[in-house]
Amino acid sequence: MxxxxxxxxxxxxxxxxxxAFEKLAGRITKSDVTNIVTDPEGTRxxxxxxxxxxxxxxxDIQDHGSLFNLIGEKRFAKQYLIGNPLIAFSMTRHDIxxxxYAPLRVLVYTDGQNRTTIEYDKPSDLxxxxxxxxxxxxxxxxDQKVEKLVEKAVEDSVSVKQQ
Known part of the structure; x- marks a missing residue:
C-alpha cells in the first residue's frame, strides 16, 4: 500500500x-452516541x-506540543481526530x-522557523x-472534505487577522 x-x-x-479549524468543524463526545442502541434514528x-x-x-484533540515541556521546550502541536460517524459507517458497513483509519488524523504544528504546518495522510489512499x-x-x-476544511480555516484565520 x-x-x-x-x-x-x-x-x-x-x-x-x-x-478557525476548531470553530469550523463540529464536535462530538461519547455522550452524543450513548442512545445509539435504544434510539438509533434519534442518534443519527x-x-x-x-x-x-x-x-x-x-x-478529540491531543495537545502534543505540551509534551515538549518534559524537556523544557515550548512547542505548538495539536493532533485532531476528525471524521463523521455516519461517513465512517458508510464504509465500515462494506468492510469493518x-x-x-476512521476517524482520520490531522496534525497541526509549528516548525523550527515558527511556520504553521498541517499534515495528514490522504484518505483515499488509506x-x-x-x-x-x-x-x-x-x-x-x-480527500476533498479535508482539503476544503483546511483551505477554509486558512481563509477564515487570515480574514479574522485582517479585521
Missing part, C-alpha cells in the same frame, strides 16, 4: 489557524446536528477494516487499499 502524505505550510499562525439525527463544515466532526469501490469513493470524497 502506498499512502500520499499531505504536508502544507500555511501563512496564519498556529493559534489563529487552530481556532443528533449526529447530523453536530456536523461542521464539510460535514466533518472533531472527535475501514475502521482502522481507504482505497481495501479495493472496494464503495469505500474508495467515500475516501475520495474525504
Amino acid at each position: 502506498q499512502v500520499t502524505h499531505i504536508s502544507t505550510i500555511v501563512k496564519p499562525g498556529f493559534t489563529d489557524f487552530t481556532n 439525527r443528533h449526529i447530523e446536528t453536530l456536523q461542521g463544515y464539510q460535514d466533518l466532526i472533531i472527535f 477494516r475501514a475502521a482502522l 481507504f482505497g487499499q481495501f479495493g472496494i469501490p464503495q469505500i474508495t469513493e467515500v475516501g475520495l470524497g474525504l
Whole structure:
C-alpha cells in the first residue's frame, strides 16, 4: 500500500489557524452516541446536528506540543481526530477494516522557523487499499472534505487577522 502524505505550510499562525479549524468543524463526545442502541434514528439525527463544515466532526484533540515541556521546550502541536460517524459507517458497513483509519488524523504544528504546518495522510489512499469501490469513493470524497476544511480555516484565520 502506498499512502500520499499531505504536508502544507500555511501563512496564519498556529493559534489563529487552530481556532478557525476548531470553530469550523463540529464536535462530538461519547455522550452524543450513548442512545445509539435504544434510539438509533434519534442518534443519527443528533449526529447530523453536530456536523461542521464539510460535514466533518472533531472527535478529540491531543495537545502534543505540551509534551515538549518534559524537556523544557515550548512547542505548538495539536493532533485532531476528525471524521463523521455516519461517513465512517458508510464504509465500515462494506468492510469493518475501514475502521482502522476512521476517524482520520490531522496534525497541526509549528516548525523550527515558527511556520504553521498541517499534515495528514490522504484518505483515499488509506481507504482505497481495501479495493472496494464503495469505500474508495467515500475516501475520495474525504480527500476533498479535508482539503476544503483546511483551505477554509486558512481563509477564515487570515480574514479574522485582517479585521
